[in-house]
Amino acid sequence: MTTEHKHGGNPLADLARLHLSETKIIDFSVNLNPLGMPDVIAKNWQYLFNAVQDYPTINGQGITDFYTHKTGVKHDEFLAGNGSTELIYLIPRALKFKKVLIPAPSFYDYERASTLAGAEVVTYPLKLKNNFALPSVDELEAVINNVDAIWVGRPNNPTAGMFKRDTIIYLREKYPDKYFIIDEAFIQFVDRWKDESLISCNRYPNLIIIHSFTKFYSIAGLRMGGVIGHRDTIGLLNEFKEPWTVNGIAENAAILLKDCEDFERDTIVYLNYERERIFTILKEMDGLEVFPSCTNFFLCRWKMTENLDDLLKYLLGNGVFVRDCRNFRGLEDNYFRFGIRSVKDNDRLLSLLSSFRK
The missing domain is CATH 3.90.1150.10 (Aspartate Aminotransferase, domain 1)
Known part of the structure; x- marks a missing residue:
């Protein structure tokens, strides 16, 4: 095998x-x-199709407007992308990580994106006896001192578990010089997800949250995602991001999805x-x-x-x-x-x- x-x-x-x-x-x-x-996509396909002939906004404004409407995030705290995967690769490249910590098992592209950006990858094995839960604070602190950043999936793919929100918040506060990249691509499937999501936290320069439309709205082919963070961090990411990566159909679809309660x-x-x-x-x-x-x-x-x-x-x-x-x-x-x-x-x-x- x-x-x-x-x-x-x-x-x-x-x-x-x-x-x-x-x-x-x-x-x-x-x-x-x-x-x-959602039915609103198929019912408005002609409207979406008409976007093919026009340039989209340079920064995926439709996706930004969706998250502003859903979560209250400010425009300068958000960066839209061609699916969350584009942003997973952007983050280590822009922030120039030298050494990152990745719990294992987790989404493979955290490791690949970090490696391609020149970072050394340290994996922390999640334990079967704990149902692959994130290690305790003490266990993490034993290894976190030597890295620039830690990747965390919440919920984690492929284990389907949820690392504790309080643990992430505690570590973020104690280690302001280290980045915490939290991938919440599956968070909307969690009951009362807005309370569980780290989007509800205040913005800090070392806390980066990745989101995606792909999973929850079942529109994988449109490639829609975004990253939420402190405006200084978003500004730095934007300096390294290519323009026009979000297509017009995706932008208009995001607008339609704002009211799908x-x-x-x-x-x-x-x-x-x-x-x-x-x-x-x-x-x-x-x-x-x-x-x-x-x-x-x-x-x-x-x-x-x-x-x-x-x-x-x-x-x-x-x-x-x-x-x-x-x-x-x-x-x-x-x-x-x-x-x-x-x-x-x-x-x-x-x-x-x-x-x-x-």
């Missing part, structure tokens, strides 16, 4: 690797909103119920271990056989694809991840997991 990193959403590669014929696939490897995108509420209601239902069923299932989730996906560990490929081949042969997590640091021992989808799709996956036989 190769340890080369890959992102989710490529079932054809595993079909070929496992010598299976191409077939229609239910893709659980991507973590998008199970309700799909019904969709947002329905998503949380559905996920709160379905997440608990799935977790309860998986906890009683032989042959796998499921970890608690506060978001729209689950991390599991396969124990029925010694090789996760046995499960992957069985699922793919039955038209279901999950995310093989063996190429994440610390998850080499048969871990996989799946996103929450419709009740019908979820029941299909649960049925297949329960019916596997050696």
